[in-house]
Ligand SMILES: Nc1ncnc2c1ncn2[C@@H]1O[C@H](COP(=O)(O)OP(=O)(O)OP(=O)(O)O)[C@@H](O)[C@H]1O
């Protein structure tokens with residue numbers, strides 16, 4: 001008889017805990033529990049799609065019921081019980097899809113069936129997949145069952161959305177969190193499958209699949225399957241890229257260059273190219289975020305190694321060149337802005353405009369940031385960022401003794417002095433009879449009545465803190481002027 005073709009994801013479902021990839025903590029804990037005969041009544045397996053939840057649930061069911069020395073952490077896969085579970089027709093292991101059996105009646109039927117002892121096995125195992133999909137009534141009914149669990153029954157719930165499972169259920173389960181599978185582990189598993197199936201695929205190709213699967217081993221294995229269907233047993237990098245629709249790296253670099261060289265005008269045509277090429281803007285945004293993250297990594301880590309998946313030496317060199325165009329802080333700011341904009345893209349009625357404005361905005365980021373700092377320093381010199389704050393003494397050194405209350409530092413001189421501060425003798429404000437501001441009942445220390453002589457003011461200006469603030473302030477003024485000039489020249 002000809003062997004039936006099985007999709008890889010099914011064919012390569014691990015049959016033992018040892019075969020499972022990348023879920024070490026979960027596997028160890030489950031195996032230890034079986035070994036020490038501390039079998040729980042209810043388990044909840046949580047984690048993203050395709051990371052081994054259903055697989056682990058079945059291995060646990062086999063381990064509990066294995067006829068070769070079970071309960072055992074290493075089911076034999078040869079006895080009748082193991083075989084039946086592997087072939088999906090064990091009468092004592094029920095697998096229920098919570099998404100399509102989500103009502104109260106479904107749970108009631110389930111409760112009926114767990115009332116009876118397991119027929120042939122030691123344990124009746126009830127696996128409810130996507131348990132978060134149950135209705136509220138169904139959850140309540142389930143809760144009753146969990147409160148008085150029928151002896152010999154083990155519940156295993158699985159969910160991709162832990163936060164949607166009510167706390168009342170959670171508190172009655174042992175919760176296991178399944179991790180995303182790392183690119184390295186995915187590549188390892190793919191290599192093994194490729195070896196067994198005599199496929200030819202480059203290391204770069206495997207890494208491409210790993211990257212596209214975003215931590216889901218099922219997705220990775222299915223992609224390999226699709227690649228074979230598409231290319232045959234020799235899988236070329238170019239065909240693979242075509243299949244995966246991998247974003248063109250050049251385009252990503254064009255975006256980062258536009259941002260880091262502050263060329264907002266380029267964003268519009270680049271966005272048009274993205275759309276013409278048929279990329280989904282939301283997915284493209286994810287790629288841009290990943291790209292900026294990679295730039296930040298090469299900026300911060302001298303030898304990034306595995307931190308950047310699938311980077312050829314040329315790509316690393318290009319990333320370094322991009323990283324050289326901005327400071328670490330600028331890159332962090334870009335990443336924050338991109339991430340903040342990402343969820344909005346999903347709901348925006350004008351995704352293209354949302355995308356464009358986000359990127360144009362970050363092109364202007366450094367300018368805006370410089371202005372912001374400047375404004376901050378004028379308003380709140382003590383809190384302003386940069387050099388002043390780095391060497392900030394406990395009390396701001398620049399605050400001249402003569403004018404503790406003054407808002408702009410008195411040291412800023414004539415141009416910044418408030419109207420009634422230290423009026424020169426003979427001026428309108430110093431006229432006899434002119435009211436002292438806000439001092440109805442007697443003299444009170446205030447800036448209007450705190451005469452400072454010219455020499456005092458001069459001394460204040462010479463205080464080191466004041467001087468450094470002034471220098472910084474002057475430098476900022478120049479840079480704003482430059483900005484203005486630049487903007488003017490760009491307009492022309
Ligand atoms: N940790 C793993 N080790 C080895 N193979 C895995 C692992 N996780 C997933 N796979 C592969 O993916 C397939 C599906 O895995 P499984 O059904 O256990 O995922 P799941 O976590 O239950 O996903 P879903 O949330 O979509 O139900 C398996 O048959 C196997 O080929």
Ligand SMILES: [Mg+2]
Nearest residue numbers: 053054129158
């Ligand atoms: Mg599953």
Ligand SMILES: [Zn+2]
Nearest residue numbers: 066076079082
């Ligand atoms: Zn067995």
